[in-house]
Structure formats: structure tokens, C-alpha cells
Amino acid sequence: MNLDQHFIAYLNTQAATIQTLVKKKTNNGIAGDLIESLSERIPVADFGPEDIIKGEIFSVEHSDKGELIQKWLITSPDEKIGFDKAGYEEYKKLLNAIYKRKEINELVAYRFLEVELFKWFLFKREEGSTTFSDDLIELIKSNISEMVYCFPVAMVQISNSFEIGPVQIRYFTEEDFDRLSESTPGDITAVREHFQGKVVVCTTVSAQKDRASEIALEKCSLAIDLLKISSNTLYMPDLDLVFDIDSRAKNHEVTTIISHGLNFESFNFTDSATRFIALTDEYFFEMNGRGLDILSRFVFEDSTESELCGLIINAITNFASALSNPDLHQRIASSCSIFESLLLNNENVGILSSLQKYCPKLVTPDPEIRNSIMELLKRVYEIRSVLVHHGKRKHIDLTELSNFQQLLFSLILNLMHKTESHQTKASLLNEIDEAINRAY
Numbered sequence: 001m002n003l004d005q006h007f008i009a010y011l012n013t014q015a016a017t018i019q020t021l022v023k024k025k026t027n028n029g030i031a032g033d034l035i036e037s038l039s040e041r042i043p044v045a046d047f048g049p050e051d052i053i054k055g056e057i058f059s060v061e062h063s064d065k066g067e068l069i070q071k072w073l074i075t076s077p078d079e080k081i082g083f084d085k086a087g088y089e090e091y092k093k094l095l096n097a098i099y100k101r102k103e104i105n106e107l108v109a110y111r112f113l114e115v116e117l118f119k120w121f122l123f124k125r126e127e128g129s130t131t132f133s134d135d136l137i138e139l140i141k142s143n144i145s146e147m148v149y150c151f152p153v154a155m156v157q158i159s160n161s162f163e164i165g166p167v168q169i170r171y172f173t174e175e176d177f178d179r180l181s182e183s184t185p186g187d188i189t190a191v192r193e194h195f196q197g198k199v200v201v202c203t204t205v206s207a208q209k210d211r212a213s214e215i216a217l218e219k220c221s222l223a224i225d226l227l228k229i230s231s232n233t234l235y236m237p238d239l240d241l242v243f244d245i246d247s248r249a250k251n252h253e254v255t256t257i258i259s260h261g262l263n264f265e266s267f268n269f270t271d272s273a274t275r276f277i278a279l280t281d282e283y284f285f286e287m288n289g290r291g292l293d294i295l296s297r298f299v300f301e302d303s304t305e306s307e308l309c310g311l312i313i314n315a316i317t318n319f320a321s322a323l324s325n326p327d328l329h330q331r332i333a334s335s336c337s338i339f340e341s342l343l344l345n346n347e348n349v350g351i352l353s354s355l356q357k358y359c360p361k362l363v364t365p366d367p368e369i370r371n372s373i374m375e376l377l378k379r380v381y382e383i384r385s386v387l388v389h390h391g392k393r394k395h396i397d398l399t400e401l402s403n404f405q406q407l408l409f410s411l412i413l414n415l416m417h418k419t420e421s422h423q424t425k426a427s428l429l430n431e432i433d434e435a436i437n438r439a440y
Contacts, residue, residue: 001103001137008133014094015121015132021087022121025072027059027080061085068092073122081122091121098136108140109210146206149216153199153224156243158279164292165300167223169279171199201245219300221245222313225320226295227279230287233323234409237331237401241324243277291413298416306423312415315342319408328396329387335408336384339377342415345429352381361432362418363410373407380404 003011059080061070069089072082083091095114099105104113116139124135153169161170177192201220205212224245233241284292299316303309315338322334340351343358355377360370379400386394415428422428 011133012131018090024081027074027078108208112208112210143208148202148204150200150202151220152246153201154246155276156199157276158199159281162284164223165296167203167220169201172196222299225317228320228323230290230292234405235402237398240326308419308422308425315412329393333384358432362414
């Protein structure tokens with residue numbers, strides 16, 4: 001990792017100043033018996049950097065807005081060392097300046113740096129052979145490792161493993177656990193029983209473990225989102241779309257208990273679990289035919305950091321979330337917001353008129369189809385308006401909702417091609433405005 005010399009000089013100058021702000025203080029805020037009780041704790045949970053880290057106890061103060069404004073490490077029942085408000089403010093400025101650097105925030109988590117650099121300032125106060133910038137670079141490098149991260153996926157079954165960009169969707173086999181059993185001391189029966197046959201989404205990431213886990217979840221979540229917007233729910237709106245990474249899943253199995261009276265002398269159970277989705281080889285082939293492979297290449301290979309690319313990726317994520325919502329009226333409201341994020345030039349323009357102006361021209365050159373798109377947008381926006389402004393639910397025609405969902409999908413695909421010649425939404429919409437003006 002290479003940092004420019006100007007930034008290195010800034011780091012070392014600021015670090016020297018901040019070292020002078022470290023203070024020792026009498027500790028009156030924590031009782032000795034609490035320290036003793038904590039020493040008996042078995043580390044099975046992560047309490048976070050502001051509470052307990054590797055047996056270290058921190059005393060913190062927050063502002064009325066919940067922002068951390070003081071931080072101290074308790075070194076004994078009578079003493080603590082750290083930053084008061086002024087000191088912590090300067091420390092946080094430096095920390096934020098460091099984490100703004102892309103070459104750093106792509107490799108380590110903010111929380112990791114906050115903890116480790118805080119301890120650096122507390123204990124590296126004497127002159128040494130290395131500078132702050134040297135130690136920062138070494139800290140980052142020494143904590144980078146390449147690992148495979150897997151996240152269980154709820155409510156889905158697959159025939160074979162398959163890949164979406166750098167992400168693999170697979171399931172743990174008996175052979176996987178046989179190999180694990182041979183290389184792992186102890187009994188793995190409980191782990192085998194829980195995970196064998198479980199569908200997971202996996203990717204390989206090289207970074208500090210906390211940041212790597214964040215990056216892996218982002219990539220795997222995007223892959224699942226691409227599956228969602230390419231699924232059959234795109235064409236059949238009333239088909240529940242329930243599969244997701246466990247930590248994001250909104251739909252769970254629900255059991256209802258039914259009794260003839262409040263004495264509960266007898267009762268029945270009904271299981272309303274939604275059926276799982278079977279992602280067979282044939283289904284995966286169909287999704288690729290709809291554009292899954294094109295979406296995957298764009299998201300994981302071709303997209304840049306331009307504003308337009310960012311809007312499209314956000315639209316994909318939000319569209320996947322909307323399709324997962326079984327409440328069709330709320331799904332329409334969410335989908336309308338996605339259209340607006342992609343096609344409104346500013347907050348002062350008419351929403352429906354702008355969508356009718358730009359969307360048809362981006363999706364098709366056929367005048368007849370363009371007219372039908374304008375009418376479709378008008379009818380769906382009536383449903384949205386009645387819901388949002390009057391709290392009422394107008395009847396939804398499933399065929400029209402299907403067409404509306406497919407329209408959004410087509411818009412996303414077509415906008416992806418426009419990123420080759422446009423960096424911003426304004427540039428793209430201005431091009432359409434100019435074409436309209438030339439037509440008259």
C-alpha cells in the first residue's frame with residue numbers, strides 16, 4: 001500500500017500533536033468489583049470497541065446526539081488514560097482523514113482503526129524508530145488475509161452450484177464435512193447436522209477480517225439481488241419472493257396456534273411457512289436469458305464510480321427489496337421511487353410528466369410502445385397516489401403490475417448501456433432534451 005508523501009507528512013505532523021493531548025486521570029467511574037467480574041467472563045460475544053476489547057475496559061462519554069466525545073482506557077481501579085473532549089475531537093479528525101482514503105477504507109474497517117490507533121496513541125508516546133505512518137501501514141498490512149466468506153441463504157434449494165460474477169452459490173455436501181472431520185479435532189456432529197445441505201452464497205475477499213466480512217456481504221447481497229430481479233416474480237407479481245441471505249431475510253416460517261377457547265384445553269397448529277424457491281439449472285438458464293448474466297457483468301466488472309453507475313446499482317438493490325415485499329401496493333410505491341431516482345432531473349419537475357418524457361425513449365424506439373408505456377405509468381401512478389396521499393388501496397391489475405415491473409427491469413438494462421457515454425444522470429437526460437428540441 002502506497003501513500004503519497006504529502007499525506008504521510010500530514011499524518012506524522014498531526015500524530016505528534018495528538019500525542020501531546022493524551023491525559024491521565026483519576027478513575028472514579030467504575031467499581032473494582034465490576035473489573036473483577038469482567039475478568040471472569042468467557043469471550044463468546046463481541047462487545048464492541050467502546051465497551052470491552054480483549055479484556056480491556058473503556059470509559060466513554062457521548063453527546064446528546066449520541067456521538068462519542070471522550071474515551072479513556074481504565075488501567076487500574078484508580079487511574080485511566082485517554083482523551084478528553086478536545087483531545088478526542090482532534091483524534092477523530094485524524095481518524096476520519098485516514099479513513100477517507102480509498103486505499104485504506106477498502107482494506108480495513110473503521111471500527112478496527114478507531115480501536116487500534118487509539119491504543120497506539122496511549123502507549124507509543126516515547127520516541128521510536130518508526131513513525132506513525134510507518135506503524136499505520138504495517139498495522140494494515142499485517143491484518144490483511146484472504147478468506148472465503150459464506151452466508152446461509154434462507155428459503156432456497158439448488159440443484160448444482162453456480163456463479164454470479166465473483167460470487168458462488170452452493171451447498172455444503174457430506175464430503176465437505178468428511179474433510180472437515182478429518183482436519184478438525186473434536187466432534188463436528190452438531191455443525192454437520194445444522195449445515196450439511198444448507199445453501200450458502202460465498203465469495204473470496206482479501207482484507208482485514210471486519211472489513212472483509214463487510215465487503216463479502218455487500219458482494220453476496222448484490223448477487224442475491226440480481227437473482228431476485230431476474231426471478232419469475234418479475235413476471236408474476238403475486239409469486240412470493242422469499243429467499244434471501246439469512247441476516248436480511250424478511251419472511252420467516254410462521255406458526256399459528258388455534259384454540260376453541262381461552263382455556264386452551266385443546267388447540268391446533270397451522271404452519272404458514274412459504275414454500276422455498278427451487279433454483280434449478282433450468283431456472284438459472286431462464287434468468288440468464290432475461291439478463292442476469294448482463295447484470296452480473298455490469299455490477300461486478302464493468303461498473304465505474306460514476307454517479308450514473310451508482311444510481312443503477314442502488315436501483316437494483318432497491319428493486320430487489322421491492323419485489324420481496326408481498327404487499328403489492330407498497331411494492332408499487334417503492335418501485336415508483338426507483339423510477340424517480342433514475343429519471344427526475346431535479347426536485348422541481350413534475351414527477352409523472354418527467355417519467356413519461358424520459359422512460360419510453362430510453363426503453364424503445366417504437367412510437368406505439370412508447371405511448372403504451374406512458375399510459376401504463378399514468379395508471380400505476382394513480383394507484384401510488386391514492387395510497388400515498390389518501391391512505392386507500394386501489395385495485396391492482398396483476399398483468400399491469402407485471403408490465404410495470406418488466407418496464408423497470410428494461411429501464412435498468414438500458415441505462416447500463418448508457419454508462420458507456422454518460423457519467424451522470426443529468427448528462428443523459430439533457431441528451432434526450434436536446435434530441436426533442438432538434439425534432440421541432
